[in-house]
Amino acid sequence: MVKKEWLEKGFVSEPIDASLNLQTEIRKLCKEKNAVIMAHYYTEGVIQDVADFVGDSLALAQKAAKTNADIIVMCGVHFMGETNKILCPNKKVLVPDLNATCSLAESCPADEFSKFVAEHPNHTVISYVNTTAATKAVTDVVVTSSNARQIVESFPADTPIIFGPDQNLGGYINSITGRNMLLWNGACHVHEKFSVEKIIELKKAYPQAKVLAHPECKGAVVKLADVVGSTAALLKYAIKNDADVFIVATESGILHEMQKSCPQKKFIPAPPSDSTCACNECNYMRLITLEKLYNTLKYEWPEIIVDKEIADKAIRPIHRMLEISEKLGL
Ligand code: 13P
Ligand code: SF4
Numbered sequence: 001m002v003k004k005e006w007l008e009k010g011f012v013s014e015p016i017d018a019s020l021n022l023q024t025e026i027r028k029l030c031k032e033k034n035a036v037i038m039a040h041y042y043t044e045g046v047i048q049d050v051a052d053f054v055g056d057s058l059a060l061a062q063k064a065a066k067t068n069a070d071i072i073v074m075c076g077v078h079f080m081g082e083t084n085k086i087l088c089p090n091k092k093v094l095v096p097d098l099n100a101t102c103s104l105a106e107s108c109p110a111d112e113f114s115k116f117v118a119e120h121p122n123h124t125v126i127s128y129v130n131t132t133a134a135t136k137a138v139t140d141v142v143v144t145s146s147n148a149r150q151i152v153e154s155f156p157a158d159t160p161i162i163f164g165p166d167q168n169l170g171g172y173i174n175s176i177t178g179r180n181m182l183l184w185n186g187a188c189h190v191h192e193k194f195s196v197e198k199i200i201e202l203k204k205a206y207p208q209a210k211v212l213a214h215p216e217c218k219g220a221v222v223k224l225a226d227v228v229g230s231t232a233a234l235l236k237y238a239i240k241n242d243a244d245v246f247i248v249a250t251e252s253g254i255l256h257e258m259q260k261s262c263p264q265k266k267f268i269p270a271p272p273s274d275s276t277c278a279c280n281e282c283n284y285m286r287l288i289t290l291e292k293l294y295n296t297l298k299y300e301w302p303e304i305i306v307d308k309e310i311a312d313k314a315i316r317p318i319h320r321m322l323e324i325s326e327k328l329g330l
Contacts, residue, residue: 002301010098011287011302012295022290023050029297035071037293038063040080041231042285045256047075047293054257056232057129058146058325064088065322073296074304075288077102081304082133086311086318093304096292100284102130104216107186108165110134116162120182123162124155127317128169130188133306135165137313142321145215145230147330148173152181154324168192172215172222191216193272193279194249199224202247202268209268210243214250221249221270238262252280 006012016022027050030037038060039051048054053063057080064072064084071092074081079102081095108127113135117125127139128148136142143151152173155161161179163170165186174181194217203209203224212234213225222228227237231254238246238258248255249270258267272279296302306314 006301011096011292012299014295014299016291016294020294022294026050026290026294026297029294033071033297033300034069035073035297036067036069037073037075038080038084039288040076040253040285041235041257042251042253042282043075043288044253044286044290046290047288048253048256050290050293051075056144056146056230058144058230058330059232060084061087061129061144061318062322062325067091071297071300073293075293076100077105077282077284078304079105079130079132082306082314083129083318085304085306086133086136086314089306089311092300094296094300095302095304096289096296097287098302100287102284103189104128104130104166104186105132105135108132108135108184110138113164113184114138116164116184120160120162123160123182125162125164126152126181127164128166129321131165133310133314136317137310139314139317140320141324142317144321145169146232147321147325147328148215149176150328150330151321151324152177152179154328166216168218168222169215171219172228175219188216190251190280190282191249192218193274194218194221194270195273196220196224198271198273199247199249202270206245206247206268208243209245209247210237210241211247211270212237212249213270217249225249234258235261238265238267251282251285253282253285 037051065087073094077100085093125140129144161181163181164184167183170183210226245266252269
């Protein structure tokens with residue numbers, strides 16, 4: 001029975017016996033309930049370590065589409081839970097804190113985006129996965145940072161395209177493909193804040209360092225990068241590259257897996273312009289704690305529910321993305 005207090009808070013706020021080893025209890029609950037824990041690279045290290053699967057947005061969607069579990073606990077933000085629910089309508093999908101939204105998804109309200117789409121008829125609508133289900137419902141094909149380039153290029157060069165909501169990712173794809181997609185002017189509050197000047201200073205201090213940047217960063221940061229890619233692509237580069245110092249311009253949660261995979265290498269989080277805040281941490285991702293994860297599994301709440309009419313529309317562009325990605329071996 002869902003308590004009023006939980007509804008008000010957006011998560012289960014029951015006290016937990018302090019003597020419990022939460023990692024052990026979480027794994028026990030997963031076994032008992034045939035639940036699977038998926039975590040994004042931006043969550044706290046302790047969450048990534050207890051998860052069954054850690055990945056970037058594309059890998060998480062691909063994994064959800066194939067899981068045999070009865071319950072999926074998505075340790076990430078709300079749109080990731082929605083994507084899982086749309087892909088697996090008969091499974092219970094849980095997100096440990098409903099307040100874990102995404103500034104990028106919120107920068108693109110479905111009603112305003114629909115109006116923009118209606119004002120530009122004959123355009124193919126491509127939306128980044130960081131959107132609400134309602135925005136996906138007015139989209140032709142979804143992309144992630146792992147497949148955006150290839151999916152855009154799968155359309156003939158003269159196809160008029162609307163790309164939303166991330167203007168930085170859209171601008172980057174325009175620059176590498178020579179396309180002229182119409183861009184929605186959304187942005188991520190974490191990726192927008194990296195300081196070009198401070199990255200240049202770090203490069204002076206560590207001349208051999210490689211700069212890794214997520215395409216959600218501003219163009220001026222992306223220009224400084226040795227490699228631009230999704231969280232999984234940046235991780236792969238860091239593992240394969242011979243350099244021993246890396247400046248990482250994306251949410252700092254990814255450093256956990258980088259450091260774990262390459263203990264002998266040095267990873268420096270790119271600093272934000274405002275040195276007084278931890279702006280390179282996504283405050284939404286960090287809402288997912290071990291305590292909330294444990295309570296979520298125990299009480300099977302908060303559950304993600306997607307309106308059926310919206311889900312029926314949003315599934316098409318998500319499936320289209322997965323089909324194209326599979327065809328391209330991504
Ligand atoms: P990827 O993991 O696809 O690179 O996405 C980054 C992101 O911002 C997720 O919110
Ligand atoms: Fe959204 Fe930015 Fe957080 Fe990613 S890092 S979940 S884009 S707010």
